[in-house]
Amino acid sequence: MSAKKPSEPSPESIARSDRKRLSVEEGARALADVERHAIEVRTNMARLREKREAKEAADAVLRAALPPAPVRKKRSRKPRI
Numbered sequence: 001m002s003a004k005k006p007s008e009p010s011p012e013s014i015a016r017s018d019r020k021r022l023s024v025e026e027g028a029r030a031l032a033d034v035e036r037h038a039i040e041v042r043t044n045m046a047r048l049r050e051k052r053e054a055k056e057a058a059d060a061v062l063r064a065a066l067p068p069a070p071v072r073k074k075r076s077r078k079p080r081i
Helices: 011-065
Strands: none
16 A cells, blocks of 8 residues: 555645635735835825924924913902801
8 A cells, every 4th residue: 555646636625725825815915904004104104293393393392482371369369258
């Protein structure tokens, strides 16, 4: 009894190899999609950070240009009798 390999692959082995090939291709596409999405997120975060920092700088300039707020004295209340 010898276990010879058949010269023709069986339909099950063909189907198995096709499923394996498809899963490898889908995995590669999924990884590329995840990487592309991560790049888009980082780009958007950088854009928003620049916008926020520009607004904070403009607000700081505006606050520096305004006169200081007057200091109010606290009024003391007279106790009721």
